[in-house]
Amino acid sequence: MNSQEEHSRHNDDGLRPPEVLILADLTTLSESSAREYIRIADSRTARVVNTANSSESISGVHFSRAALSMISGPIRLATPGEVALPEIIIVDSSVIVTDVFQVNMLIRASTVLVIHDGDDVSRLLRQQVIDRFFGTRSQSASSLADVAEKLLIHEHVESALDYPGSGESTVTPEKTMPKKIALVTSNGAGMGHLTRLLGIARKITTGVEVRFISLSQAVPVVAAQGFSYEYIASRGDMGCTPSEWNRYAAERFTHAFADFEPDVIVFDGTWPYAGFMSALKTTQAKKVWSRRGMWKSAVTDKSIKMSSSAFDLIVEPGEYAASFDEGVTPGYSDAVRVAPITVLDETECLSRADARTELGIGQVERAVLITLGAGNINAIDSTVRTLIGSIRAQPEPWTIFLTKAPIAVSDQTFDGVREIAEYPLARVARAFDYAVSASGYNSYHEWVQLRLPTLWLPNTSTSTDDQIARGRYASHVGAGLCLVEPSEEEIDLAISELSEHETRKRMRQVMAETSFVNGAAVVAELLEEMAG
Numbered sequence: 001m002n003s004q005e006e007h008s009r010h011n012d013d014g015l016r017p018p019e020v021l022i023l024a025d026l027t028t029l030s031e032s033s034a035r036e037y038i039r040i041a042d043s044r045t046a047r048v049v050n051t052a053n054s055s056e057s058i059s060g061v062h063f064s065r066a067a068l069s070m071i072s073g074p075i076r077l078a079t080p081g082e083v084a085l086p087e088i089i090i091v092d093s094s095v096i097v098t099d100v101f102q103v104n105m106l107i108r109a110s111t112v113l114v115i116h117d118g119d120d121v122s123r124l125l126r127q128q129v130i131d132r133f134f135g136t137r138s139q140s141a142s143s144l145a146d147v148a149e150k151l152l153i154h155e156h157v158e159s160a161l162d163y164p165g166s167g168e169s170t171v172t173p174e175k176t177m178p179k180k181i182a183l184v185t186s187n188g189a190g191m192g193h194l195t196r197l198l199g200i201a202r203k204i205t206t207g208v209e210v211r212f213i214s215l216s217q218a219v220p221v222v223a224a225q226g227f228s229y230e231y232i233a234s235r236g237d238m239g240c241t242p243s244e245w246n247r248y249a250a251e252r253f254t255h256a257f258a259d260f261e262p263d264v265i266v267f268d269g270t271w272p273y274a275g276f277m278s279a280l281k282t283t284q285a286k287k288v289w290s291r292r293g294m295w296k297s298a299v300t301d302k303s304i305k306m307s308s309s310a311f312d313l314i315v316e317p318g319e320y321a322a323s324f325d326e327g328v329t330p331g332y333s334d335a336v337r338v339a340p341i342t343v344l345d346e347t348e349c350l351s352r353a354d355a356r357t358e359l360g361i362g363q364v365e366r367a368v369l370i371t372l373g374a375g376n377i378n379a380i381d382s383t384v385r386t387l388i389g390s391i392r393a394q395p396e397p398w399t400i401f402l403t404k405a406p407i408a409v410s411d412q413t414f415d416g417v418r419e420i421a422e423y424p425l426a427r428v429a430r431a432f433d434y435a436v437s438a439s440g441y442n443s444y445h446e447w448v449q450l451r452l453p454t455l456w457l458p459n460t461s462t463s464t465d466d467q468i469a470r471g472r473y474a475s476h477v478g479a480g481l482c483l484v485e486p487s488e489e490e491i492d493l494a495i496s497e498l499s500e501h502e503t504r505k506r507m508r509q510v511m512a513e514t515s516f517v518n519g520a521a522v523v524a525e526l527l528e529e530m531a532g
Helices: 003-008 031-041 065-071 120-137 144-151 192-201 219-225 242-260 274-280 302-310 352-359 381-392 425-431 441-449 467-477 488-498 501-513 520-531
Strands: 020-024 046-050 075-078 088-091 111-115 138-141 179-185 208-214 228-231 264-268 286-290 313-316 367-371 399-403 418-420 434-437 454-456
Touching (some): 031 065, 111 144, 138 144, 192 208, 274 302, 286 302, 313 520, 352 425, 367 381, 367 425, 381 399, 425 441
Parallel strands (some): 088 111, 179 264, 208 228, 367 399, 367 434
């Protein structure tokens, strides 16, 4: 640090402002908290340690946009193992209070300010952990604003009041605040919940502010579509017990709702979590459940019985394969059913020629897409290897494209196979002659919408989603082929069949007869009406 920088770190009395260490969950940090921390850090040396267990996730860490802005500014990101000697430590309320909470024991702070704004149980647990680490140096604070008041020295500036002349109004016109909709997604095996709500969000008018609050590590993809987001680590990423996570989730969702102040909250998932439901009670927002159908027949209706009454509206995204739905949802009449929801309208997807130009595929070249999901449920590398071998064994050469999902756990690559990370993938899907795909909700309806011949390979280990039923319906009506846990011989036969032009032509004709209008627009209109 040069002399000028060193001088800037001192106050007017020549005293060096105390160093500050912040312990916070940077995966969920809100914009208002980030602004407050930046204010506290002014003219101080400030570091922040990310305390979220998701830092241990094999998929890496996804900081909130507010956290990224903060650590690219005046506050430096540190690591838990870094030796630091700050005078002040701020323990944010987002810190997870379990035995896995760890900070460097070499820290010798004169003051530890612990923000306590959770429920009574959370406050007690957090204080016990902090006391064990820091003893009598720990002080409670009711909020981050309270911490700032303790640390900031405010300048007193005298100002004269301006009195308006006779007849002038002293009333300041009230600014009309935009309506706000919060879109909350659970953390599925793939990106289905997130993508479905993104399709709805894109249909909401620009006069409404939309924010995603998601348990999916893929949530940063919504930023490219112009939406803000907040990430809350799922129980699987945190590695804690259900009770610990639900306490944490209740606190984080409560913070998120208080920060954004939505008029409408939409949850997309098959099981509204206890922590989320607890947070819903803290807000006056109207509540909507986007409850996808096509549940496996073995899944009970427990979540419906427990949760339905808490929502003002239940929406059921439509299913192309509705007649094959053997789950519990068809027996309920509590939902507004709309057409299948896709992230893009058919008209927003590139033509075959334009998509091929963008991807660098020759106009007469044969191209196939393999997209089996994130690979986060059942291992897919061996299946992909078999598919590649079958495609290459065909008499005519084929260019093979393999998707790389934002949350994929596999880093396997295959010689001569081109990776594609386009999102939304439907935008360029017309470039391909056919696809080999899992039959999750979004891919299924996108490929049907775009009349893309497909070999459906359902993920069989999903907890609720009946991908097998979707695939079998497509096969039943002639819109595709379906194989469930196939052998190499079955894959060879299916690939040979799809390599035939006449087979693909028949499939496209079937799908063209059952085209549908994107149901996202209807849901968006309902949400706008609810927001007022």
